[in-house]
Amino acid sequence: MEDISILVGGKAGDGIRIAAIIVARLFSRYGYRVFVYDDYPSLIRGGHNFSLIRVSRQKVQANNVGVDLIVALDKQTIEKHASELNDGGVILFDSSKGEIETEGVGVPFKEIVKEMEGMSIMRNSAALGAIAKVAEIDWKIVEEVFYKFLPKKTDLNLKIARKAYDMASAGNLKVENLNQEMMPIISGNEAIGLGAVKAGMAVYYAYPMTPSTGILHFLAANRDRFNILVVHPENEIAVILMALGSAYSGAKTMVGTAGGGFALMVEGLSLSAQSEIPITIVVGQRAAPSTGVPTYSLQSDLHFVLNAGHGEFPRFLVAPGDAEEAYYYTGVAMNVAWRCQVPSIVLSDKNLSEGNYSFDSSMYTVEEAQPILWDGKGDYLRYKDSENGVSPLAFPGNESATVKVTSYEHDQYGITSEESEKVAFMQQKRLQKTEAVKKEIENIEAVKAYGKDSDTVIFTWGSTKGACVEAADALGLKVLQSVIMEPFPDLSSYIKDAGRIVTVETNATGQLARLLENNGIRVDHKVLKYNARPFFTDELIERLRKEVL
């Protein structure tokens, strides 16, 4: 089969997420493109976790509700998901005594682990062995993947997997050799980290918060390799203030958080604007308000990040929709921040941040842009008047420059001023930088188009584009994805032939639709989902058929 959907379910602590990514890696070795979505509640033990793995010849960035293989490590997986099994699908389950009783391929994972004297979490290795057999994956590939990605107790895990492999029977999901190049599999968070590092990030500050914690973990684990500093301060307020301090000293910095942490950073955002110190902020959206549904996805912070901060000032906002875009546009965000001395925000969501993707590094190149530096002539004025509002940078430690930055309104040297002309002048100087930002990004794709020309155009943003692109392909529709959200791009050439514009997004009020309408674009229909789960391709096709076509 060239397109397979797999669900692996169990309790928290069963190693579901590790198993899921290993499954993806097994198929990836045959040339499949993969997308993994982890659905897990905010707890450490118990509850119900599941991961959806989609493997396909084509690039896929969304899952289906209907699955071809259900792998059950607990009873709840059957209770909750058996109805989602496609015709001809297989249920693979732990048939150990006292575990699960159902129809399908039963393999006693628990008993195998016990027999091999493994730890109980190694049931996931038994499941992996059985999955490999069901999909007729070559045992050599299993060995290769285990040795590479399960470095701890590999031999024991393999012994357990082998036993399950031998006990399971082949299903009708045979893996095929697709003769495509193997691709790395990374998460959206890792892609964000890589983009930042490529764009010259020297320091990353963050306080842990789902779904952005993965960036912190990834960069901390690779601190020495990237030669960066990674700091976990006392709270998000410290995070952004430290980042601004480091940027003032000349170090490129990034911070990462979710909506709640960003709420705490807002005074720092405003400080970045007034002091004109560059900062890049990653905001991973999750279901809110407040603590909300912390480990689940929603796209409900668009207008929050667009409007956050007291006062009026330019900002740059991108909302990438997949791992490649996360990589590239994070680099763009860092570069714009430093070239134009404005805050830049990378707006992600849980589905993208924690999703695992086949990553095609040949799609984009990230290069560090150099900021406009002071030429050393005359007296240094940190806030010197300039044509586009961007004043050349100097950093403390410079023999001939005194570098004064401030949260107060100020004169060109950086000393507080409340005089009416100076206040108006500086407001104007800062706002002028909007044009500088537009110039900086004039050659960067702000809107992406997919599919065939059609009268009805789907307009989407963020990770929802994954399901939209596939659904539109099935229905013969055109999809537009807005990646740069601020400065808002000129869409006239994209929508001039559009008869109807239908927005698709995961929030309750239609935030993209509102943004479009604010920019004079009529939205004919909103397809919304706000139960904190991403759109699934089959589900979206159904909704579009019902509501739009």
Add this chain to the structure above:
Amino acid sequence: MNKGNKELNSYAENTWCPGCGNFAILNASKKVFADKDQKNLVMVAGIGCHAKLVDYIDLNHFYSIHGRVPATATGIKLGNPELTVIGFAGDGDAYGEGLAHLMFAAKRNINITMVIHNNGVYGLTTGQFTPTSPEGFKGKSTPWGSVERPFNPLTLMLGAGATFISRSYSNRMENLEMVIDEAMKHKGFSFVEVLQPCYTFYNTYKIYNEKVYDLEGEPPKEHVIEKMTEWNYGSKGNIPIGIFYRETRPTYDESMLREMVPARRKEEIDIEDLLKENT
């Protein structure tokens, strides 16, 4: 303006009230800074009357926001450890709005100096009680008299792990200069509290002049807490000033940076190997 200005005065107009304790802190700082490597010196300030000091001195500054001075200063030091970073903050600023940052800067032993202008009142917002105002303080937000006890910043800093803890008084110029200079020389987190009357909203000259006395040297370890608590910011006890505590401990910047200077990082990172590892 700019370098080579020996007086270190900027062109900013001084707008403190006549008699304000901030003048002494300004003058002592300028005197101490005169001998320092000025191109590498960065002053950080919060928001409040104290903060105007950085506008008045013609050196690098980051005029930050209320409560966040220790965090800002930490970021500057981590960005470029060759910089000497001195933060100025008020008592409302450092002990109220941003206490967590102050505690964590001490805990980490980041090599910066924090000077707290403690006048026991919010001056710039025209007179409310602060975390170190005495119980019964009648400010505009507590006209009935504050029912909170002040905390003792010195023992608080000791508990948090500060490696240099001192207190001075704006009307004891020699002591003030000595303390700021020693604090800046100390390798690690240095805490300097300066008692300072607010001429307009809380004039404490008379009380401080009566009660303040110089410590005889630095107290031996076993007497540190006794000296720190001789005055608990209330009506009882005499007020010792000077250096209460000093110890040597690895600094946060050294331990975290290990010779790295992020501000000068120029690195082409090849991600291909990492991607291969994930293939």
